[in-house]
Amino acid sequence: MKSRSFFEDSLHFLLEQRLLLIFVLLGGAFIVARGQALSSSVPAGVSTAQVPDSCPVRINFDGAWEQGLGWGASAIIGGYQPGMWCSDDSIWSMITNPNYPPTQAYAQIGYSRGVSDPYTTVNSYFLEYTYTTGGPTRIYLGIDTSNWGGSSDTFVVYYDSSTHLTKFLIDNNLQYSVQLDWSATQMQWFNETHSSNDQVLGGYNHHTVLANVQYLRNGAWHQINAQTDQNNDNPNGSISPTPSGKFWIWDKRVP
């Protein structure tokens, strides 16, 4: 007589005891309950596909970057109000390390516009950071009452080795600090749009200026060369970089 394997024995036992049916039912209940738990943060009746037709999601960046290890990023950003937008729009100084998918590790501070709804327009100061395995956490620090019209602030994010804190400053005033679990390998200064129909900050007669763009390395601040390390991937955006840590950006559609 052919001997039965342990698996066959176990299955036979489960069938005898009707436990297999119970396992299947409980497994199904688990999957349903787990699915409800994971989806509970999405409000009822809300779909992720409610972006207006004119605002297809497309992530674009116009600005400059610095490759290599660094401890901080700083820039004076002078804004000019956008005239159109779809989802959301921001401009910032940032330190980052791309070696931590899926979100990548980053910490940024700057201006933010919009809260992703077609009937709300809010301009604010913001900061945002991630851990290697969590986040992002976005904090709105206050309303920019100038609506980016002529505002000019210095945004700094840097790592303080004495406390292991990443610190966020606006105009030399500490806003917030947090201990992150990564170190930066890249610094960036960009205007970020989430639809091609969002307006890159500025117009062709009123450029947005990023001045004194600097990164912190080996204990000293250095100006970037925006001419060699620039990026312009919004089809409606344009950039005019200089080799002296300064560049201008604007939207080609608006004055």
Added chain:
Amino acid sequence: MRRPIHLTHIPIGIVLLFLVILVVVGAKDSPPPFHRGQDPRIAAFTSGMTFFSDVPATVPANGAALLDGSFALRPLTSTQAAQVGLTKDQAIAAAKSIGGQLPVAQSLLASFTAIGTLPFPGDQGPVAKPIENVPAWIITFTRTTPVMHVGRFMPKGTPTPVSSPPAQYYHLNVVINAETGKFVLGFDTP
């Protein structure tokens, strides 16, 4: 020949009870909070609190820690409750300065702390304006279209930027000082 296994002497009720517990616990399980470390401010301030990824409907007696311990909510003390001069409707009106016309999902009165604004032990650098145990209304707005937070980088040696999959956030939470009516800060939650 291997003999069939007969475990009929194991009370079937105990087995079922064990399985039910597994299902219930497993379904409600969420990823463990990131204690991030080593930040003594978070460890000290959130000790004993329950961690949430969204603002809870009520504040547990032991307090609520939000977003990996970035923020902490505690029930109001009687002293704090006496300081509250803002009604819920007034708080919602104030929160609309940043929430705009988004629908309000909930309003919560609590003692609010932004731990990243607290002094760090031994730090000799500049200090932030501390937001600690502020009697506050936390007004939660729901977006119809989620805001997206995206990481991105420039790969070495190539001119093409790479973006991470956007993280989507449906809730905008606006913290209003319940005594003065002033905006404290806002933050996004899933």
